[in-house]
Amino acid sequence: MLKLPEHYETLEETLEASIKVLENAVENRRSLFHTPVLSTFSDSKINSRVIVLRAFDPEKRILRIHSDSRSRKIKDVSENSDATLLGYDPGLKIQLKLHGSIDTHYQDNIADLAWRDSQEMSKVCYSISESPGKEIDDPGKYDVDSENINIDEGYKNFAVINFHFNSLEFLYLRSSGHRRSIHVWETEELRSNWMVP
Numbered sequence: 001m002l003k004l005p006e007h008y009e010t011l012e013e014t015l016e017a018s019i020k021v022l023e024n025a026v027e028n029r030r031s032l033f034h035t036p037v038l039s040t041f042s043d044s045k046i047n048s049r050v051i052v053l054r055a056f057d058p059e060k061r062i063l064r065i066h067s068d069s070r071s072r073k074i075k076d077v078s079e080n081s082d083a084t085l086l087g088y089d090p091g092l093k094i095q096l097k098l099h100g101s102i103d104t105h106y107q108d109n110i111a112d113l114a115w116r117d118s119q120e121m122s123k124v125c126y127s128i129s130e131s132p133g134k135e136i137d138d139p140g141k142y143d144v145d146s147e148n149i150n151i152d153e154g155y156k157n158f159a160v161i162n163f164h165f166n167s168l169e170f171l172y173l174r175s176s177g178h179r180r181s182i183h184v185w186e187t188e189e190l191r192s193n194w195m196v197p
């Protein structure tokens, strides 16, 4: 059960709460932070999509996401690795906005471990014959028949997206007084400040 303060008196409390929210989001499918929005650049245009958080390393400030290696975002981030991750949970009244950069992993140790760690039902979608985003006439032809596929064939289309954040913005909406703070890691040093909500 996620226990968070009713009031935020210190900057440290806002950062600690944010870390707890992200840790909880990995395991808790009902947390709205389990499926935040990841934005990256497609050429000079912003491209946003919902993703699932698979792992979080608070020490290294890395969030792990899984994706199809053929998807547009994988190509895009190889050209511009800048990214933001945004989530809001009305139950918690907290918005988190993270900024950082992405590196991707394909058929290496990190992808290998993540694949082995994934549930069978999550692996199934990587066996689709065509690339995600391809325009097609009949979507019925692309339904995955999980009974008749070799799930491990999908590994060749599996990629890990590691999102490294160096800034975290916290916003808590409360009628008695909103609280907004920014935490920025400059090299390894942390600088934190309150902001006008």
Ligand SMILES: Cc1cc2nc3c(=O)[nH]c(=O)nc-3n(C[C@H](O)[C@H](O)[C@H](O)COP(=O)(O)O)c2cc1C
Pocket: 035, 047, 048, 049, 050, 051, 052, 053, 065, 066, 067, 068, 071, 072, 073, 074, 132, 133
């Ligand atoms: C609830 C939900 C969870 C999703 N999780 C992921 C995910 O973990 N990884 C992923 O690549 N796409 C995920 N998607 C699909 C993406 O939102 C997006 O449509 C897809 O990745 C193609 O994005 P792209 O064309 O920008 O690469 C999810 C969509 C929804 C609605």
